[in-house]
Amino acid sequence: MNRDRAASGDRTEARPTLAAVASRAGVSPSTASLAFSGHGPVSDDTRAKVLAAAAELGYGGPDPLAQSLRRGRSGIIGALIPARIGVSFRDPVLIQTLDGLAEEISAIGAGLLLIPDVSDGQLSVKDAPVDAVVLVGCNVDTISTLDLLRRRNIPMVQIEGEEDAAVHTIGVDNRGGVRLLAEHLRELGHTRAAIITLPIDRDSTPGPLTAEREAAATVRATLERIAGARSVFPGIGGRIASGSRSDAGREAALVLLDVPPADRPTAILAQSDLLAAGVLAAAEELGLRVPEDLSVVGFDGIRVEGLERSLTTVWQPSQGKGAAAGRAIVEMLAGGSPEPVTFDVRFQPGDTTGPAPS
Amino acid sequence: MNRDRAASGDRTEARPTLAAVASRAGVSPSTASLAFSGHGPVSDDTRAKVLAAAAELGYGGPDPLAQSLRRGRSGIIGALIPARIGVSFRDPVLIQTLDGLAEEISAIGAGLLLIPDVSDGQLSVKDAPVDAVVLVGCNVDTISTLDLLRRRNIPMVQIEGEEDAAVHTIGVDNRGGVRLLAEHLRELGHTRAAIITLPIDRDSTPGPLTAEREAAATVRATLERIAGARSVFPGIGGRIASGSRSDAGREAALVLLDVPPADRPTAILAQSDLLAAGVLAAAEELGLRVPEDLSVVGFDGIRVEGLERSLTTVWQPSQGKGAAAGRAIVEMLAGGSPEPVTFDVRFQPGDTTGPAPS
């Protein structure tokens, strides 16, 4: 009543509040609230009055913001993705993961807020009204933000990350998966193998896989996959690609393959199917037959658009990882403390591997 | 002090509030707030005290929920997408659009909340704490929800939708774009052309393009593109695909092409590049040469993964559409009322069209 709030046609409009509806209906705000939410005993008569008043005033239902504050929940789960949308979403694995995640959290009516993990990004996890955060495919060097969240008691789940971080982790058997592939190649007689890795640190510049960069690596999954390869081909080297894209794979493969035949690897372990697709393209450009001259394996087990060959690879449950993360979130929000999950992968033979050329 | 709130170690934890920090620092809540936000004149001394107290208490900064309520803004823009994430995000056009959108709204530090427009979805636009909503590639038959939002004064922008809806609309010249392609085909001598459309209504079942379905159509963009084709090939018919995916295009094309040569269309207008890619695949399966036996055009001008041919198509600024939507949102949130935008498209010749076979 003080100042001009009553005459608040001064702004563009004055959204009616629940209180306004209540007073118009001649009931108390509490009753109006009950009538709307259906949480308490309200006579049909009263409810009708409230609804009528709401209609007359053009009331659009309780303000989600106020509800959120009161409830202490916003119904929003933040998804920290590694890069801006246009880039991140070119990765089918990421999409499947988010899909599984979204599906699972929709059980509690929550939605997914995309938060690109780019430093200059204006939106930061820390001032977003999220109930929980999922780090999907991020390298957790954003520790500072993370313990801010922890301090706020916001549940966090990461998919494929450092185990030691005090964050619930969902992973797959990266090491074992790649070892399966490597063993497969060794059984075929390959001895000169090379690897094309996914980004290994925050600045994902492509280049040779050097000891220095490996030492400074922050992306756990990539390291694990390298380790898997090393467990079979101890000294294996290769190149780091700039991302899970076929053009990046092609680029890396061209460098690895465009050498004298004697030095050329007879097998390439690509750390993703998209990379592998790029390797196949490079091989074709160089006139190398797959698998006669070169064997190629991938990782992920996705269907690569436009690739008619069936890739030898390991399948990982991308969607399952997202779903597991979602379930973990749901459980944590309910007060539980779920067990970390590590998924197994499945060897998936294709026609891109064959006996090593003699 | 009543009941056991004071002893609220009863819950899992009791997040310290700004008030707690203030009292520990020996200042008033208002001062503490000022110290944190840096909005008012606070002595360095006091600020330090407050910050120290916050650190001791493990205070993680102001609760975004409370801030949102107070400010009346959540910093979240809702993006209504046509299907669940895994499906929607297979469409590169959608992704680019979202990318442009996200980029633009990050200017005001807002984030994107994904809201799948599926009826059974638990999360609904109406109880999400969003400052604005973008309908991207949705058919607006969700009118009921929409005027709920309007009533709440939530700015809305739609990308490619009914003009008549009282919603700010961003579009492209669908009609003109397809006409360019159709004219191109006519100049090449084609007379028997068929069209493969994107979904035309909510239940996106594939099937022949019949008058009935066309009459019941709800997807504006699809209709406009059909109209563009009709302006050159008046009686053109074809099939409705189930989505912008190459397998859907292939499926539709197989039906259209697997007929006696005399009836077979010599040109197919696919309403998206992905559909066109599917058409190319189908043609190859049927032993038809492109462009000698069949000309194919698409729409969108995207780079189709795994497609080495260069498609004759029109390019549309998908990202630009998203960015325009983002700018519109920003302007509307600032109180302005932006002008609706319609983008032009650009003919992009490729090698998938040629003279009609004699």
Place this chain on the structure above:
DNA sequence: ACGTCGGCTCGAATCGATTCGGCTTCTTTT
């Protein structure tokens, strides 16, 4: 030495809804 001007801090209202205990009425039970 007194009035005034700034700089800093505090009180209190506010954002919009939810919820719990208590109070009134009306109905049922013995």
Place this chain on the structure above:
DNA sequence: AAAAGAAGCCGAATCGATTCGAGCCGACGT
């Protein structure tokens, strides 16, 4: 018919922070 019970409604506190006007105190000007 009195006691007990139930149904329906209201008051007031609460969620956690922001913000505006007012107040206090030291410093400066004359």
